[in-house]
Amino acid sequence: MNNILAVNQLNKSFGKKHVLQDVSFTVAPGEVVGLIGPNGAGKTTVMKAILGLFPWESGQIAINQQPVTVSSHQVLDDVGALIEYPGIYPFLTGYQHLELFATGKDKQQRIDQVIEQLKVGSYIQRKAKSYSLGMKQKLGIALALLNHPQLVILDEPMNGLDPQATRDLRDLIMTLAKQGTSFLISSHILSELEKIVQEVVIIDQGKIIKQASINDLAATGHSFILLKTDDNSRAQQVLTKAGYQAELSGEQLKLEQKDEKELAQVIQVLTEQQLNILDVQHQHNDLEASLLDLLKKDQSQQVKE
Structure with a gap:
């Protein structure tokens, strides 16, 4: 066509x-x-x-x-x-x-x-x-x-x-x-x-x-896990110690989900430390976030050139 x-x-x-x-x-x-x-x-x-x-x-x-x-x-x-x-x-x-x-x-x-x-x-x-x-x-x-x-x-x-x-x-x-x-x-x-x-x-x-x-x-965007626990500050410390990059955002912890197994692994790490998980959400980059990512990459490339 x-x-x-x-x-x-x-x-x-x-x-x-x-x-x-x-x-x-x-x-x-x-x-x-x-x-x-x-x-x-x-x-x-x-x-x-x-x-x-x-x-x-x-x-x-x-x-x-x-x-x-x-x-x-x-x-x-x-x-x-x-x-x-x-x-x-x-x-x-x-x-x-x-x-x-x-x-x-x-x-x-x-x-x-x-x-x-x-x-x-x-x-x-x-x-x-x-x-x-x-x-x-x-x-x-x-x-x-x-x-x-x-x-x-x-x-x-x-x-x-x-x-x-x-x-x-x-x-x-x-x-x-x-x-x-x-x-x-x-x-x-x-x-x-x-x-x-x-x-x-x-x-x-x-x-x-x-x-x-x-x-x-x-498909090229990032997926995130949003967690709410009964002690977000301690949960962030536990996840950081376990090798995860967890960002405290308002009343939630936000970390990038790199594969499908990661959520189960994160939950296991937290429950082993007697932390109660109150809420779990998934978040995917919207058009605005994808655009900003591409523009950031383009600007970085221009600086290198």
Whole structure:
């Protein structure tokens, strides 16, 4: 199956600053991909390049095997996008925005559908100047989805959304992805992002340091045992003496689980010393922890180089 989006060896500089360095990644049809990294890593610049908003020094961007350039935007007819902040005309109503940008013979059906999908019917006839941040954000997302694009690019789509609206957007993205729509999403709310993405592309200082599935990324993470005993201080001393690295964290002891047998061994060590175990939990690195680990490794590698 061909990728709907392919970015290959992309390089971009602003003046003397090399902001994108040999950036390469792909997005498959119906796939939700998260573009993540620290502030200033190049996420928004990558998205703007995909939309042909500025020239680049070298590299290729293709959508459905058709090249994207600053002068050739026809292929972008199949792309919907919300980058940074929605471009909204304050003296037009939300509905007028949708009328302005809707295309195709079924314009009215598309408008009605996206109003229902984003649940904006209660205020869509009001002028946009009266909209809250969340209302503007939902209108921007509605505009990105309006014409049933094959690829949707969303930069921080959860900005300004309340918890219910965030959940509704998450459900909508997952539904559309099942129907074949591809998404490239950047968000600093990693706890929400990991609920919807199948792949992540991690960028740091303009370089892609990893593209991997969520499952593969989780497999490379660390697992921990969280223990609560009737005497955590003494339990920490006992475990340290037995060769374990146990960290006292609040009312729990935290130690890395290196294999499946380790929990039974730890329990045995503690019970032999007449320590009562009150609670046991397992913890696995989430997306945020995995990202921080990868960034730390990348920075260490750069220092060595």
